[in-house]
Amino acid sequence: xxxxxxxxxxxxxxxxxxxxxxxxxxxxxxxxxxxxxxxxxxxxxxxxxxxxxxxxxxxxxxxxxxxxxxxxxxxxxxxxxxxxxxxxxxxxxxxxxxxxxxxxxxxxxxxxxxxxxxxx
Amino acid sequence: xxxxxxxxxxxxxxxxxxxxxxxxxxxxxxxxxxxxxxxxxxxxxxxxxxxxxxxxxxxxxxxxxxxxxxxxxxxxxxxxxxxxxxxxxxxxxxxxxxxxxxxxxxxxxxxxxxxxxxxxxxxxxxxxxxxxxxxxxxxxxxxxxxxxxxxxxxxxxxxxxxxxxxxxxxxxxxxxxxxxxxxxxxxxxxxxxxxxxxxxxxxxxxxxxxxxxxxxxxxxxxxxxxxxxxxxxxxxxxxxx
Numbered sequence: 001x002x003x004x005x006x007x008x009x010x011x012x013x014x015x016x017x018x019x020x021x022x023x024x025x026x027x028x029x030x031x032x033x034x035x036x037x038x039x040x041x042x043x044x045x046x047x048x049x050x051x052x053x054x055x056x057x058x059x060x061x062x063x064x065x066x067x068x069x070x071x072x073x074x075x076x077x078x079x080x081x082x083x084x085x086x087x088x089x090x091x092x093x094x095x096x097x098x099x100x101x102x103x104x105x106x107x108x109x110x111x112x113x114x115x116x117x118x119x120x
Numbered sequence: 121x122x123x124x125x126x127x128x129x130x131x132x133x134x135x136x137x138x139x140x141x142x143x144x145x146x147x148x149x150x151x152x153x154x155x156x157x158x159x160x161x162x163x164x165x166x167x168x169x170x171x172x173x174x175x176x177x178x179x180x181x182x183x184x185x186x187x188x189x190x191x192x193x194x195x196x197x198x199x200x201x202x203x204x205x206x207x208x209x210x211x212x213x214x215x216x217x218x219x220x221x222x223x224x225x226x227x228x229x230x231x232x233x234x235x236x237x238x239x240x241x242x243x244x245x246x247x248x249x250x251x252x253x254x255x256x257x258x259x260x261x262x263x264x265x266x267x268x269x270x271x272x273x274x275x276x277x278x279x280x281x282x283x284x285x286x287x288x289x290x291x292x293x294x295x296x297x298x299x300x301x302x303x304x305x306x307x308x309x310x311x312x313x314x315x316x317x318x319x320x321x322x323x324x325x326x327x328x329x330x331x332x333x334x335x336x337x338x339x340x341x342x343x344x345x346x347x348x349x350x351x352x353x354x355x356x357x358x359x360x361x
Contacts (some may be wrong), residue, residue, distance in 0.1 A: 001325075005203070009202040009205045009206055010202060010206045010232070011206075012228065013202055013204075013205045014161045015202045016205070018153065023353035025122075026273045026274060026354035026355065026358060027202070027273070027350050027351055027354060028266060028268075028269025028272075028273060028350055029201075029269070030201045030202075030204035030265065030266075030269060031204060031266055031269060031346065031347065031350040032350075033204070033205040034204055034205050034206075034207050034208045034211075034346075035208070035347065036203055036205075036208075036242055037206075037208035037209075038208040038211060038212055041208060041209070041212040041333045042212065042215075047209055047212060047213065049134075051209065052209065054206075054207040055206040055210075058199070058202065058203050058206050059203060059206055059209075059210070061209070062203055062321060063167060063168045063267070063321065064145075064146075064196065065196060065197065065199050065200045065203055065264075066148045066160070066168050066193065066200075066264040066265075066282050066285075067145055067148070067149055067171045067172060067175070067193070067196065068145060068189075068190060068193030068195060068196050068197040068285060069169060069200075069264070069268055069278060069279050070168060070171075070172040070279065070283050070284040070286060071145075071175045071176055071179070071186070071189060071190075071193065071272070071279075072186060072190075072279025072280075072282070072283075073172070073176070073279055073280060073282075073283040074176045074179060074180070074186055074275075075186050075214065075319075076277060076279065076280050077252070078155060079250070079252075079280075080280075083244075083248070083249050083250065085167075085247055086243070086244045086246075086247035086248055086249035087244065087253060087257065087284070088218060088247065089243055089244075089247055090239075090240045090241075090243040090244035090247070090249070090257055091257075091260065091284065091287055091288055091291060092135070092291065093159075093238040093239055093240075093243045093259075093286055093301055094231050094235075094236055094240035094243065094260065094288075094297075095236075095261075095292050095295070095318055095319070096295065096299050097235055097236075097239045098232050098235050098236040098278050098314075098317065099241070099260055099292060099295075099296050099299045099315070100299055100300075100302075100303050100314075100317045101231060101232065101235045102228050102229065102231065102232035102235075102310075102313060102314040102317045102318060102341075103299075103300050103303060103310045103313065103314030104250060104310075105224075105228045105231055105232075105305050106224055106225070106307075106309065106310040106313045106314065107307050107310040108230040109223070109224035109227060109228065110221065110224050110307065110309065110310065113221070113223070113224060113284075
């Protein structure tokens with residue numbers, strides 16, 4: 001019964017959106033919906049087969065869903081033209097730094113933990 | 121003459137109906153995805169990037185404005201919300217990875233969120249980026265639906281954020297391995313985590329090419345980055361701007 005799980009996803013999103021409007025939190029409603037579904041799965045202890053199927057179908061084409069919004073850059077072409085240097089340098093520097101820092105830190109922390117376990 | 125008029129009528133009818141631009145969006149993506157696969161999944165030929173370039177070119181050539189296009193494309197766009205909710209499932213499936221490593225994972229990803237947003241903000245500010253650009257840049261390492269939500273919540277441009285997110289992903293997928301090699305990050309868990317934390321879904325796709333372990337850690341990192349960013353970034357950005 002696939003319809004049931006589609007309704008579940010929409011219901012989680014709706015609950016998230018309603019909560020955001022009600023509380024005034026600056027958090028995206030669908031993210032609260034995701035947190036809600038996550039908590040539900042943790043309680044349930046497993047992913048229902050039908051839900052897994054619906055989600056895998058939806059997420060296998062996730063990148064298609066960014067396209068309409070991405071096309072919206074055509075409205076900002078003038079701005080991009082003015083600020084291309086700031087944007088491109090920021091993207092490169094920040095991406096390189098983020099990859100290097102997270103990778104190194106993760107490796108360092110894991111090694112330290114495994115070291116401690118080996119001693120203890 | 122009469123035939124031209126009839127054709128013109130049909131064109132006006134088609135252009136006014138949401139069906140045209142909905143269909144165009146799907147066809148552009150299918151075509152872009154075909155090119156991507158034919159190229160052996162070259163990161164630079166990312167299907168999202170290609171479809172956006174393709175569609176912007178077509179819309180520009182036919183003189184179609186964005187609101188007209190979006191009237192059709194909104195049906196695809198709407199699915200972003202449920203898709204974001206659906207991300208809870210892969211996050212839950214990868215939860216077992218955390219069991220022993222939860223502290224290194226959370227510390228690394230928390231630091232990653234901070235480094236990503238602050239370095240992008242500082243560099244863009246230093247080079248004279250406008251406030252709207254800065255806000256739109258901040259969530260660039262977060263998976264697109266969540267990044268757009270964050271951007272919208274704090275007065276950025278969601279469409280600019282979406283484009284920057286895709287560019288970040290493509291960039292990371294192209295240079296990620298080289299960066300990790302240069303810092304001797306050879307551990308697949310660390311490599312996957314770094315790719316997911318910095319380059320969301322596109323990085324995760326790249327990580328799965330390295331190994332299943334790297335892919336799983338990347339998917340987990342992408343989910344946690346989105347979750348932490350969504351709860352922390354809006355407050356920080358509100359405070360900064």
